[in-house]
Amino acid sequence: MVAGEGGAQGIVPYGGSVMPVAIALPISEAERTEARSRSGGACVRCGCTIACFCRAGGEEASPAFLLCPDCMAIIERGGVPAETIARLRDVPVAIQAGLDRSPLLFTVEEQIPDIVFPGGARMTGTYCPITVDARPLLSFRPQPVPGGPIVMSLVLGAVDEEPDLIVKDSEWRPASDAWHFERRGNRYRFSHRSGTALLAFAHRTADEIAIEAMRGVFGNTILEIGERGTLLNNVAVTIPSVRSQLVGVHL
């Protein structure tokens, strides 16, 4: 699902009724804040905190709400009854008791999770684990509301493309549909269809995110993190364990 212009896409005919859902653009900062709060900080259907701002299409004045790319795709295929979407919009799963929050990126109090790298390096209380050429790739900050979603941003660059801020403050907003986001349980995957840009991690416990693979192209620098360790332009580099640093490692 692309964070493109709103409009008539995403119209879902169901049982004779229509529940059009479209990306809400343009959307003011005040309305983003309101939509986040109303949605419980997460996709109204599954609770995923990486989500887009949506609106019942054709209803310019209707309040915006959050849907993750996976749920947007299911809705676009007509897989969710219009009545269900309307009910979820009014009573989002993230504000319902009984939602299993363990796979989801919610904070424990005001902590940000430890980031663990392949090979075992651990970054604790580190808001920006990695920068490449002074560009922060992955960053986290706690939500002002204890127990609220972790605020995550992600920059990745694919070959022959400028690096793109594909997640901004937990909003999925890539500039092109070449980017893909998928969550399966506690495993998250952000990828570019060229295969040259990827972040895959598992939210193993409430206070730990384990990076499984990360790669991207940033100008003349190619970063690859995986089972072979961390490679910068094919040269091995060491990711250190750090505690309470603004930036974990400059590469």
Ligand SMILES: [Zn+2]
């Ligand atoms: Zn969802």
